[in-house]
Amino acid sequence: MIGIQEIEDAAGRIADHVVRTPTVPSPGLSALLGVPATAKLELLQRTGSFKARGAAAKLLSLTEAERNAGVVAVSGGNHGIALAVMASALDVKATVVMPRSAPARAVEIAESAGALVRLTDDMAGAFALTEQLQREGLTLVHPFDDPVVIAGQGTVGLEFAEDAGELTDVLVSIGGGGLIAGVAAALRARRPGVRIWGVETEGAEAMSRALAAGGPVPVELSSIVSTLSAPSVSQLTYEHVAELVTEVLVVPDREAVAGSLELAEHAKVWTEPAAGCLLPAARRVLERVGGGARLGLVVCGGNATPGDMIAWASRFGLR
Numbered sequence: 001m002i003g004i005q006e007i008e009d010a011a012g013r014i015a016d017h018v019v020r021t022p023t024v025p026s027p028g029l030s031a032l033l034g035v036p037a038t039a040k041l042e043l044l045q046r047t048g049s050f051k052a053r054g055a056a057a058k059l060l061s062l063t064e065a066e067r068n069a070g071v072v073a074v075s076g077g078n079h080g081i082a083l084a085v086m087a088s089a090l091d092v093k094a095t096v097v098m099p100r101s102a103p104a105r106a107v108e109i110a111e112s113a114g115a116l117v118r119l120t121d122d123m124a125g126a127f128a129l130t131e132q133l134q135r136e137g138l139t140l141v142h143p144f145d146d147p148v149v150i151a152g153q154g155t156v157g158l159e160f161a162e163d164a165g166e167l168t169d170v171l172v173s174i175g176g177g178g179l180i181a182g183v184a185a186a187l188r189a190r191r192p193g194v195r196i197w198g199v200e201t202e203g204a205e206a207m208s209r210a211l212a213a214g215g216p217v218p219v220e221l222s223s224i225v226s227t228l229s230a231p232s233v234s235q236l237t238y239e240h241v242a243e244l245v246t247e248v249l250v251v252p253d254r255e256a257v258a259g260s261l262e263l264a265e266h267a268k269v270w271t272e273p274a275a276g277c278l279l280p281a282a283r284r285v286l287e288r289v290g291g292g293a294r295l296g297l298v299v300c301g302g303n304a305t306p307g308d309m310i311a312w313a314s315r316f317g318l319r
Contacts, residue, residue, distance in 0.1 A: 154182025
C-alpha cells in the first residue's frame with residue numbers, strides 16, 4: 001500500500017514541474033446539487049489532466065541508464081500526452097502507444113512534444129505492443145500499475161486535503177485506478193473520516209468487475225470515454241480501492257457527457273466525460289448519504305475538443 005510519506009516525497013520532487021491546481025468552492029455546483037460542493041480543478045494542470053504528476057514523478061526517479069534507454073507508455077490519451085510533454089521537458093526520449101480510438105488531439109499533442117506515437121487497433125493491442133517495446137529495452141511508465149506513479153497522482157489528494165474546507169464525500173473517476181489509489185491513500189491519512197467514491201462509465205468497468213471477482217479480470221471495452229478505458233485494473237490499484245474506497249459507481253456514457261455539459265454551464269469549466277461522470281455519480285451519492293453531505297469532486301481533466309463534445313451531444317440527443 002502507498003503511504004503518506006511516499007506521497008509527500010513525490011510532492012517535493014515534482015513541485016517545480018507541475019501546477020498546484022486550484023481547490024475552490026463552486027457556487028454553481030452547490031446550487032445544482034443542493035449541497036456544498038468543492039472542486040479540485042486538475043483540468044488546469046500541465047497537459048490538461050492530473051497525469052502530468054505521475055509522469056513527472058516516474059521520470060524524475062529514473063536511473064541514468066533508464067533515461068538513456070528511453071521510456072514507453074500505453075495510453076487512451078491523457079497519460080500519453082503527459083508523458084510526451086514531461087519527457088520533453090526533462091530531456092528523455094519517449095514512445096507513446098495509443099489505440100486508434102484515442103482522441104486525434106491527443107495524438108497530435110504527443111507528436112508535437114517530440115514523442116514517437118505508435119497506434120494499434122484497440123487498447124488490448126496497445127498494451128501488448130507496449131510490453132514488446134519494454135522487452136526491447138525501453139523503460140515502462142505504466143499509467144497506473146506503478147507505486148511511483150500512484151504516489152505522484154496521490155499529490156492531488158494531498159493538496160485537496162490541505163486546501164479544501166470541510167468534506168464528507170469525495171468522488172474520483174477510475175480508469176486503471178492510479179488516481180483514486182493515490183488520492184484515497186492521501187485522504188485516508190489526512191482526512192480519515194471522508195468517504196471516497198469511485199466512478200466508472202459503462203463499458204469501462206474494470207474496477208467494478210475486479211471488486212465483484214475478488215481481483216483484476218479482463219473486461220470488454222465499449223465506452224466512448226477512452227481516457228477511462230483500461231482493459232483491466234492492476235492488483236496494486238485493486239487492493240487500494242478494495243481497502244480504502246466506499247464504493248465504485250457506474251454511470252452510462254450519456255450521463256457522463258451530460259455531466260460535462262452541466263459542468264460547463266454551472267461550474268464554468270470545460271471537462272472531458274471522464275470528469276463529467278462525477279456529476280451523475282454525485283447525485284447517487286446524495287441519495288445514499290442524505291442532505292448533510294459536503295462534496296468534493298476531483299475534476300481530473302479537460303482534454304476534449306469542441307468537436308468531440310458536439311459529436312457526443314448529438315449522438316446522445318443532448319442540447
